[in-house]
Each structure stands twice: as structure tokens, then as C-alpha cells.
Amino acid sequence: MQIYLPIAEVSVSLILLLGLGTLVGILSGMFGVGGGFLITPLLFFMGIPPAVAVATGANQIVASSVSGVMAHLKRRTVDLKMGTVLLVGGLFGSAIGVYIFNFLKTQGQVDLLVKICYVVFLGIIGGLMFYESVKSMMKSRAGKRGKRHVHVWVHGLPFKMRFRASGLYISAIPPLLVGAAVGILAAIMGVGGGFIMVPAMIYLLGMPTKVVIGTSLFQIIFVTAFTTLLHAVSTQTVDIVLALALILGGVVGAQIGSVIGAKLKAEQLRILLASLVLAVCFKLALDLFLTPDELYILAEFGS
Template sequence: MQIYLPIAEMSLNVFLLLGLGGLVGFLSGMFGVGGGFLMTPLLIFIGVPPAVAVATQANHIVASSVSGVLAHWSRDNVDFKMGLVLLIGGLIGSTIGVILFSLLRSVGQIDLVIGLTYVLFLGLVGALMLFESVRALLRRRRRPGAPRKLHQHTWVHGLPLKMRFRKSRLYISALLPIGVGFIVGMLAAIMGTGGAFLMVPAMIYLLGMPTAIVIGTSLFQIIFVAANVTFLQAVENQTVDVVLALLLVIGGVIGAQIGGRTGARLPAEHLRILLALLVLVVCGRLAYEMTAPPGDLYSIATTEGGL
């Protein structure tokens, strides 16, 4: 059953869109990511213009993240204090990111920038996560009872404005999570993601948070960053397709609840390896799409007058 998307100016199968929303919502609940790093490329693969895909699927991130947070909150796995500090940087970064998005769109370079940014960051983050996760798993199997240190103390842990985050068992400078939130928020606006594919590794390896707390906390701050991106994109660029967003949201809310329950049963190391592999697969497909020769080397554009 086809449905017309007014902003994207195309028709797509309703069940395809519901299925995409459900799949990404499931991954959101399982891994603690908003799912935008996967949804945006998937929408581009099925023909949705990149600018519309980036702006619209932020609605899906909000809905699936709310659903995922509720699932993790019920198990007391959300550090709201850390989430609020991350959110300060995220709101500032996402606002600046939307302004940059508008500038790139005005000069006709936004599609290229979106693609290159995805390939660069997905490839880098996926490779680092996979390497560290496999190493940690092997080390754990060799020494099952040995304690595992998630991060090393460096100069960043000596920054001022220290705060105690009891839920995460941390005492660190507030500038560190604010900086992480800022960078992730800016990328969220440009790439159409909640930024969790960067946020989750940063919270685990840089801030040193427990993996079980990271997932729910990440989803909590994603809600507000993605909502800010959606609002600004709608006002500034008019690229939010409400019909497309609604279908993605319906599937995403259902999928996130199932994913949250599934993720709770898997060991932390296995979750990180699966997420790393998923990130690398999406990166590889997107890189192929950007470098593969087009089916038609030439195209003819006509104006409304037929000239």
C-alpha cells in the first residue's frame, strides 16, 4: 500500500516504513542509541532526499528514545543528573549544528557533507569499538575474575567544576560531559542522529560510566537533543515530513520496548561488539553508495515550461 510523502515529494510503501521504524526502534532499545545513524542511511537508500531524511527521522528518535527510557527507567538504569549535564552541551551544539546545516544547504553541499560525515565517523567509531570490545572480551575470558578498568585518568579528569554523579559512581568535571554533549549535539543536527553512536562509546571509555547505566542515560538526553533538532529544522529549513515521521514513530515505539527487554539479557561486551559490527556495516554500505558509478551517467533536467 503506497502513501504519498508531501515534503519528500514521493510515494513509498506504508509497511516498509513501519518496518524500518520498528527495526530501528528495536536497536534503539537494545543498544541505547537513538537509531538515527541507521535510519538516515536507510531512508536515503530507499530514495528519500538526504535533507528530508535528516530532518524528519529526528521525530522517530524522540519517540523511540522516550519508549526506550521508560523501559530502562523501570530497571533503575538511568542517571538523570548526568543526562542533564550532557543535555546542556547537547542543546547548544545542536542549535549551532542546525545553523551550519542551513548554510551548507544554501550552497548546495549538504548531501555531500552528510554522506562524508557518516562514512568518516561511523568507520572510525565502529573500528575503535570493535577493537576494544573484542580485546576486553578476550581479556575477560583469560582472567574471568580480574577487575576491568573502563578508562584511564588523564589531564581531562583534572578539570575544574567537579561534580559527583552517585548513580554512575563518578566524581569528574562537569566540563567533560558538557563538551561531549556539545560535539554530539552538533553532529546530531548535521547527520540526523541522536548522536548515541558517539555518545555511548564516549560515556563508557572517556567518562568511565557503567555500561548498564550508559544506555538509559544516553536515551534520556537524546530525547531533548532530537526534539530541539526537529523544531529548528522545521522552522529554519522546512524539511520535516510529518507523514513520514508519523509512520516511523509508530513502528519505533513498539520496537524500542522489545529491544529494551532483549538488551537487558545480553552481556555488556556482547552488546558493544554487536553495535560496533552494525555501525561498520552501515558505514560500508554508505561508502559503496557514494563511490559506485551511477546507473545513468547523464540526465536531462527540464523546467515547467518544457525548455
């Protein structure tokens, strides 16, 4: 069944969109990521213009993240205080990101920038995640237990706060900066930023893994909602028909993912996610270098 997307100006399969939303929702519940790092490139592959994919993908991230957070709140695995500090940084970052996005859109360079950002960030994050997961599995088989957290220079910064749910007493500056970086990425790349935030919360902030996923999803909800609002007002690239189809699948998928994630080993989940990230990165990189099927786009003069 084909449906027409008025803002994207293309027709796509409704079943495919629902399946895509469900898949990303499952990933959201399993890993604590919004899923934008996957859903936005997959929308590219379906022929959705990058500007529309970035702005609309954030809608689905909000829905799947809300669904995932509800499951984690029941288990009391959300640090609301840490999530609020991350959120403050994220709102500032998303405003900056939308400004950058608008500027590049007027210059006609936004599509290329989005794809290059995806290739760079997915390649780096996927590679590091895969390496760390393999190393953790080898240590586990050898019977060694690595340190959960090592103090680095960021923990000597001022403005310290106590985060009881995470068992931390650290400066508020690193969470604010992490939140701001994720906010910028959310606006430019259409991602929740969980694929960067989750490793940062574990290795930089030293948060225990059990509260990282729920806290990440909590912050993602508000940053992506704010980003979507800014895009809808300033760029008019949010396709409501596309968003609704993705949301329907995402809400169901997030509940399934939270159940699956609770039953599987963390190292196995990270390797699976890293492999998926690297596969998407490779496909996007290939598309940047291959000659497109249609070299020219015909349009009426003055349009």
C-alpha cells in the first residue's frame, strides 16, 4: 500500500514505514538510543529528501523514547536530576544546531553536510563501540573485571552536584557540555544523540549502566521535541504523514525492545548495535562516491 508524503513529495510503502518505525523503536528500548542514527539514513535510502528526513525523524524519536522511558520509570532506572542537567545543555545546543541547519539550507549545502556528518560520526562511534565490546567480552571470558569508572580531569571541575540515583558527586559542567553537543547533533542530523550520549555517560561521567539507558531516553524526549518544533517553525520540513506512520511503529517497538534488552548480555547487545551502525555508515559512504542514477533534476524556471 503506497501513501503520498506531501512535504517530502514522494510516495512510499506504508508497511515499510511501519516496519521501520517498529525496528527503530526496538533499538530505542534495547540500547537507550533515540534511533535517529538509523532511521534518518534509512529514510535517505527510501528516497526521502535529507532535510525532511532530519526534521521528521525527530518526531518518531520522541514517541519511541517516551514509550521506552515509561518502562524504565517502572524499574526506577532513571536519574531525573542528571537528565535535567543534560536537558538544559541539550536545549541550548539544539537552538544552535537549528541556526546552523538553516544557514546551510540557504546555501544549498545541507544535504551533503548531513550525509558527511553521518559517515564521520557513525564510523567513529561504531568502530569504538565494536572495539570496546570485543575487549569486554574477552575480559569476561578470561575472568577479569575492568574498572567501571576512572577519574579524569573533568571530575576536578567546579560547580559540583550530587546525583543520588547515579551515586555521583561531580561537576555540572561535563553533563551540560555533553547535552549541548547532543542537542547540536539532534538539530543537524535528526538524531536523539543516544549513540553518543550513552558512551559519554558511562565512560566520561562514570554513571552506572543500569541508569544510563533510562536517563538518556528522558533527555532525548525533550531535546528532540524542541528540535522538531524549531524545524517546523523555521524550515517547514516536518512531514506529518511520515511522522505518524513512524510513530505508530516506534511506540510498539520500544516496549518490545525494553523487554529484550533486559534479557540479553550488554556486550552482545553492543556488538550487534556497533555492527548495525558500521553497516549503515558503509552504505552512506558508498552512496557519496558512487555516481547517482539521476545526474540532473528538471524543474520549472523560477521554482
